[in-house]
Amino acid sequence: xxxxxxRKFLLYGGLAVVTAGTGFALGKGAFAxxxxxxxxxxxxxxxxxxxxxxxxWNGKIVDGTGAPxxxxxxxxEGDRIVALFREENDFFHSLQLSDTSGHQDNTDSTQSMxxxxxxxxTFMANEKEPFLLSPHCKIINxxxxxxxxxxxxxxxxxxxxxxxxxxxxxxLLQGITTQxxxxxxxxxxxxxxxxxxLGPLGLNYSQLVGYRNLRNLVIGxxxxxxxxxxxxxxxxxxxxxxxxxxxxxxxxxEYYPQTAITTEELEVYARVVKEFDKVLxxxxxxxxxxxxxxxxxxxxxxxxxxxxIQYGHVKALFxxxxxxxxxxxxxxxxxxxxxxxxxxxxxxxxFSSWDFGSNRVSISEANLIDTLQQERIFVGSxxxxxxxxxxxxxxxxxxxxxxxxxxVREKEVLSLEEAIAKMTSQPAQxxxxxxxxxxxxxxxxxxxxxxxxxxxxxxxxxxxDLLSEGIDYLFVNGVxxxxxxxxxxxxxxxxx
Numbered sequence: 442x443x444x445x446x447x448r449k450f451l452l453y454g455g456l457a458v459v460t461a462g463t464g465f466a467l468g469k470g471a472f473a474x475x476x477x478x479x480x481x482x483x484x485x486x487x488x489x490x491x492x493x494x495x496x497x498w499n500g501k502i503v504d505g506t507g508a509p510x511x512x513x514x515x516x517x518e519g520d521r522i523v524a525l526f527r528e529e530n531d532f533f534h535s536l537q538l539s540d541t542s543g544h545q546d547n548t549d550s551t552q553s554m555x556x557x558x559x560x561x562x563t564f565m566a567n568e569k570e571p572f573l574l575s576p577h578c579k580i581i582n583x584x585x586x587x588x589x590x591x592x593x594x595x596x597x598x599x600x601x602x603x604x605x606x607x608x609x610x611x612x613l614l615q616g617i618t619t620q621x622x623x624x625x626x627x628x629x630x631x632x633x634x635x636x637x638x639l640g641p642l643g644l645n646y647s648q649l650v651g652y653r654n655l656r657n658l659v660i661g662x663x664x665x666x667x668x669x670x671x672x673x674x675x676x677x678x679x680x681x682x683x684x685x686x687x688x689x690x691x692x693x694x695e696y697y698p699q700t701a702i703t704t705e706e707l708e709v710y711a712r713v714v715k716e717f718d719k720v721l722x723x724x725x726x727x728x729x730x731x732x733x734x735x736x737x738x739x740x741x742x743x744x745x746x747x748x749x750i751q752y753g754h755v756k757a758l759f760x761x762x763x764x765x766x767x768x769x770x771x772x773x774x775x776x777x778x779x780x781x782x783x784x785x786x787x788x789x790x791x792f793s794s795w796d797f798g799s800n801r802v803s804i805s806e807a808n809l810i811d812t813l814q815q816e817r818i819f820v821g822s823x824x825x826x827x828x829x830x831x832x833x834x835x836x837x838x839x840x841x842x843x844x845x846x847x848x849v850r851e852k853e854v855l856s857l858e859e860a861i862a863k864m865t866s867q868p869a870q871x872x873x874x875x876x877x878x879x880x881x882x883x884x885x886x887x888x889x890x891x892x893x894x895x896x897x898x899x900x901x902x903x904x905x906d907l908l909s910e911g912i913d914y915l916f917v918n919g920v921x922x923x924x925x926x927x928x929x930x931x932x933x934x935x936x937x
Contacts, residue, residue, distance in 0.1 A: 591618025
């Protein structure tokens, strides 16, 4: 690895650029670094000083919108993306490095992922519009790699893990920069207290209000039906939590003691959720023998209340029910066509946590692939982690890399841009994270750099706690949380 810290360079780029507040449109040319002393200063314009902290350049940008990838660069300042550069010509040069003596060193840009630090650096896309970078700016060469938004996991159960592992390395190493907890009705008793106790985190975090926890506060663990006064008390607690910023309400109609909830009681809470334009996240009353009837129950609630529904871990469990997948998808899209605000999420495995300790395949992979390919269904892990990182399913360690490794690279059933959208912009849109989920000027700088040929989940049914591989760089709010594949220990996450 070469020491670039005391060299002076000029960077020419074959790009188009939009920067915050400037609207620069830069011309054509080839990327190269040259000695500043070689520039004809009599003809060179005065560089525009910028305070960018990082430039991630020379990579394949998959911006999260579902648009085709393009080659370019991303500039970061503070916690925001401040410039995006798009290649206009179909070429980039390898790094051409010249020291102050004029000796040129042509360096293969794939040699190292290490960032370059320079005391005097000018970034130019043509000779008319240079940018003078600050001395602290770090340049990361992403040649041969993808630059994408950070992944957003809206279906997790990792509260206990985060309490003892605030850096969240297991999650970061999958490319996850934002996650939502409190799913399936299991949240913390007090979100405000939990936030204070957690302190700084390595990723962005938000917590749903769980029905089970409302019951614990008002009724206890008994599975009795709630009385009108108890329902009113729980609705009041829900209203307070949503008013304080919780992104929604979760319920697992299949789990004790939440099984005691009636459809009419659920409608009460759905109306409260609708008041705040938040999301009702539902685990159906049945995912197997009564799957279709259970789905219809939730759609009835949505039809009566106009609430936004997030259908968790879409699947038809057990081989005897696999044939129900097609009518389930017909009902799903029929509800959307009717005007119901409905999305779903799915994880990347053909077995559930109920299959732990066996070799049973309870989910048809053909159905799983079809689910992944459906519009308005994105990726969620349904992952649970204990305080010490123990798990009973590999999805906690490998769900997001598995989407890329198995279903994009190996099986080719999703395009890269489709998969990235299902892990970034779509969950961001669903939960109103308007400043995250895409690479765009002004958005939060949650992004990652990885090699599609190398990213890989390693966790298995037999060894569910093996770390995923392949994330080279990961930024959370503009701060490097992974650098050259190694977690940095940064705690730059924000509570959303």
